[in-house]
Amino acid sequence: MEEDKNLQTIMGLIMSGGNAKGSAFEAIKAAKSGDFNLAESKLKESDKFLTEAHNSQTDMLTQEANGNHTEVTLLMVHAQDHMMNAITFRDLAGELVDLYKKLAN
Template identity: 55%
Template sequence: MENMEVVMGIIMNAGDAKSSAVEAIQAAKKGEFDLAEERLKHAGEALVGAHHSQTEMLTKAAQGEKIEIGIYMVHAQDHLMTAIAFTDLAKEFVELYKKLA
């Protein structure tokens, strides 16, 4: 697949974002709010990386390049959407743990 580098960029960054979001929740649960905020920041940065990879692909498509949509691309997009949703929820959990503390 010609766009495998883009696909892998999305998958790796999205996975990193989701892992960091999980770590943020775990830190907040322990009352480690500075660490939780740091992990949320890292999750956001990883999402930006994933979006850059995605934007590269979208730019090529907008320029008329045929983009192959295969199982890897679908998998990458699934990872990205899950990571975005999970990071959004992690932010809410961290805020909730702060209020409970």
């Protein structure tokens, strides 16, 4: 049963990371075409996905701190990799949206 919960959490991290990165990419595309309202909306959407993932990670860390150790699997490493890439991509997307705004003025 605990394994199923961990798998759900890990898959949630992968999905949230992918969704966050996808929304950030859509923000860049919107800014490139001059739709800055959509770009800002997509950045906020990306942040929402990252917050969901962060909350899941916090739950896992809390469990670990309470002595409920989780086996580190390749799937968990993959999930963490997804999250790190999504966070980096989101940060870069914000900078690119700002740059497109400056170029438009």
